[in-house]
Amino acid sequence: MAGVGSACLVVALLGAVYAAGASLYGVRAGRAEFVASGRRAIYCMAGLLACAMGLLEAAFLRSDFSFAVVAEASSTDTPTFYKVTAMWATQDGSLLLWAFLLTVFASAVLYVTRRSLRAIAPYATAVLAVVAGFFLLLMVAWENPFSTLTRAPVEGNGLNPLLRHPAMMVHPPLLYTGYVGFSIPFAFAIGALVTRRTGADWIRVTRRFALVAWTFLGAGIMLGALWSYTELGWGGYWAWDPVENASLMPWLVGTAFLHSIMVQEKRGMLKVWNVSLVCGTFALALLGTFLVRSGILDSIHAFGASTIGVQFLTFIALVCVVSVGLIISRLPDLRSEARLDSLLSREAFFLLNNLVLLGLALVIFWGTFFPLISEALTGHKASVGPPWFDRLATPLALVLVLLAGIGPVVAWRRITPRNLRRALLLPLAATGTALLALLALTNAADSPPSLAMFCFVAFVLGVVAQEFWRGARARRVMTGEPLPRALLRLAGRNRRRYGGYLVHAGIAVLFLGVAASSAFVQQRDVRLRPGQSARIGDYRVTYQRATADLGADRAGTGAPISIGAVLRVRKGDERTRMLPARNFYPARDASQGPIGPISQFFEGEANSEVDLRWGLRRDFWTAIRPDTTSLVPIARRLDARLAGAGTEAQARAVAALTEVYRRDPPPAAFRLIVSPLVAWIWIGGGIAVLGALVAMWPSPEARLRRVTSTYAARLGRELSRA
């Protein structure tokens, strides 16, 4: 089967070469049949890569260790759930996933545009074929996921324990879908530049794809944060880690792009800006993919050192050079069709929002790559930590949330100061009320940036509520519908607008959680023996007893040993029992010398099984780090004594050792965290995704219009249907 998989990749690569060549020849020679043929080649590539994905997944499911990637990232005892996802834990598998998603997206957009954008689409096809071809070339020449081992091992290395988490099942595909999705507007932007058709046509077609990419990337980032919070055992959800930052940068620039293309659609302005943003977003998406795999920056999320770094950087450089060259050569075609009418206009605020988003992306870029920059300049690898990012990102985030509130109330072209005052009156009243309540009832004033964020969040929510209310009221006056129906119809008929408002509300709620949980979090690290207690805030935590389970970890990750604690947590009259644990996996890496069959369980990898109580007001989070060092020398002695005793005796010895720990555990280290409002981060993210879905959902209006008559009357009639 490995041969068939490799053949799929080779034929797909040939398909990419053909798709690019046929599309370019077709559009240059005016031979539409070649363009159609090139498009079909992309469809075929999607089919071939789907086959390749299926073959590789099948190899993982049947634990076929003759495949190098299966031996590297799976094992017979890896739960089926994680065998399915183990593919993207490897570099080769990630590349295959990237290429597959790209060809699926490319096929979708080329099908949609098969009867439109006749001039631009063939160039976009060629660009997409080149990008897919690059990933296929990497696989065929350097990182073939179907490479086989001459002697298949009896057992594989198993999946990295850190990746055994439900969020990790979908996090990488979501992130990659986001990265890949931005290749669509990028390809059409290049097509528009080449053909000098720099109007809004390419934007209208690709906007929805950009929104899909943005949504997936955002959801992927959120799931990554959730994984960090519930799996990594440090208690936070964002650490300004290089790989986290690498996913955030294209999302920020993509956010700027989604806003500024509205200005081009409505006013024919910001053309240079838009093509620059989409090229930047795509280059950053490539960079994000590269950083996860390269290991050039120290990251908890970087799973593997790359052998394809030079090729990747060369391709990113090529994307940048071609994009910049094309933009510069097409500057005369990218002139704005209109001028800014007023600084009190939505386009002016969109521009401001773009500058802040780009500023934030720039700060993150500088902080992320500072270690490399400092090493290049001074020979010493210095890095900036979370406080540096917090100091610079916090004011920008505050401005961003404020603008998310102001933008919706301002009209296109201009709003009179009188109308602006009237539109801001209620939201400002909501902000003032929130401020007074916070000062009177909470200690929010202890953190002025957080207090400001809470007020801005109230402002955004006030604006969004007012927009829905005023819009529904206006529709009720027009149609006589009851208010609830008017509200639903209003949102249904203006999905882009009201979906966007929901996204703003979601992001504001998300920042509410971020501000509260980062400024007012309480954390304690304690060492406790069974029977001892510790206090954190209003909580009293008692370590009741140790637990030691064999092959029965709570999360079903397949950990052979799980050592933890039973904690009794009291807050006033509330009582609850929590069961944090640490899962131990057998060591597979024998580079430090041979590891015995018993000690491998105590000297291998381990990860935290966090226990937390979610709450709308606060989360209570616990993790344990049991001290198993005393077991290691005993395990080594048992290894020597039971060397030829067979696996059953060795298994009994492992069970006996864990029982020793359970009966007489040494003091264990606990991390206890009380984090206020952190659940609102996930709720806000969910609202934002819901809003994005509303905004991207196709409108039924276009299908309804089938009338011809004099133009003015026809216009009136067709508009009245909406």
Place this chain on the structure above:
Amino acid sequence: MEFGLAVILLLALVALIVMGPLRRPGQLERRDEARRAELEAAKEAKYREIRDAELDRRMGKLSEADWRATDRELRAEAVEILRELDKLR
């Protein structure tokens, strides 16, 4: 062996699919169909702008005078698109 055979078979299959349009160029859509699709998209976008402006007026974001000027301009642009669409019929 397995690889070579698979490459040949897959290449043949892909070639069969990809060469389809080259065997019957007459069946491809006409050029004006592409133009029509673009104009339809432009029309929808213009309609959306007109409705947005109307909603903004009703919600008090646009003054009556600003709305009239904007609406007149947008409707003129929409009529131009409709004219072009009718030329293609």
